[in-house]
Amino acid sequence: MSTGTDPLAPLADLPGVPEAVAEVRKAVDRLYGHRVMRRRASEVTSEAALRGARASAALDGADWPLEEVRRRTDFSADAQARTVGGALRISAEAGQLLSTWRHSPLQVLARLHLLAVGDADPSAGRPRRPGEPAANAFPAELDAVEGVGAPVAGGAEVVELPPAPSAEESAARLDQLSQLLAARAEGAAGGTPALVVAAVVHGELLALRPFGEHNGVIARAAQRIVLIAEGLDPKAICPAEVGFAELGTAAYRQALLGYLGGTPDGMARWIAHCGAALRLGVRESTAVCEAMQRGMV
Template sequence: MTDPLAPLLDLEGVAAAVKSAQDAVFAVHRHPANLRAGAATAAEASVRAARASAGIDGGDPDIPAEGSVSDPVLAGSLRVAEAVESLLPVWRRAPLQALAKLHVLAAADLTADADSLGRPRQGTAERLELLGQLVTGATSVPGPVLTAVVHGELLTLRPFGTADGVLARAAARLSMVATGLDPKALTVPEVACFRHVRKYTAAAEAFASGEPDGVREWLLFCCQSYETGAREATGIADSAG
């Protein structure tokens, strides 16, 4: 059976970028602090990822020193971050079910229509099903490629109509873990997307075009974000000692 994503590795520069991203992320897992456990790095990475993801979608990324989080985008992003680890088995087995649960968490404070939570918009079912097949074994491409495709496809499809950006980045995080690219969820590629949000948005739009050059632009951006996320994780681990 032909692997539908295999041709992406033939796009100029993609294979080399994938290898570089893998090397950077794997190095984080060999950091002395992470060899012992990595729990402290993972916990801090999760919070930083949630804050950056909320910021990308226009939320306030700052967590109040006192009191509860009032920004609805950030609140949803933090709920999603907290649930990622528990949703990993569901993602591996039934990714569309995991997406529905993520949407309930991400968008709870963003819509007055509770019945719409976790329910994809009409016209998205076929592409979501194809994406689910990729996640559950229809491709054997390296983790960076599958993660980028999951991320880009969900940004393109916007399957729920609310909190789709937070959802897409959480799904990408799940993909990084599930593919073995970042099994302990130590890295924070979301910070690169936040710091370079215009480039991130432009690359996502290029991916959505479906043109080879556009897809290549997105894949290269994502691979660079994995490297940036690895550097962020190294800083966290250094601080943790």
């Protein structure tokens, strides 16, 4: 059972959530115990960052083959290339932002946005202002299709997400989220499993869409930072982004609707979806470890 004063604690006891937390913990522990991790952990981390960035860019509409991402050196040619480049910059730097995240999550989010759009963009690093629109949580070109990876079970119709809250409301809720995370870092609140905290941060950023664009890749990077900060994935070797892409944008959207609804069942479904994505990320890195062990990498 969850304890403490953390306002997120009740989420850990929702139906199905303890099981999701336990399954994730077991999968992550198994990966960290792989014999390759004793000798080549840094290589696994680098590969996870690359694969996570590729998948996150795919979810933002730039679905490039992994080898193309690995081969390219110029990411300025067009919008898709810039999306991939931004995802790579974010993935490479996310682990270095940990100390700042613990006392100023908003500063880290601003940095992630700058990395996503590039410093030449006048909006880089700042949330949207009153009257400025927020881009869709999922790119328009993916709204009309079943999405990256698997479709929603049973061929369910894609449901439109509600519009983002106003810039004022978004800023207020973002400040509340930042205060909650800072309190956890200071030990004033805690006890809630890392998966639950990461899922809430991810879902809230997709709900608020605090920046004019690239909110998806920023939300997924924030989830990764939380998993590092909370000690579940300290070496950043579990690319949940790969799992979200494999499960598909339609399933991603449906799960997010559960979070946006705020009901116990909806919140539980969102947390379970994040857990399933993380386990698939573990599977991806386990395959990398196995390939390294066989001398194929």
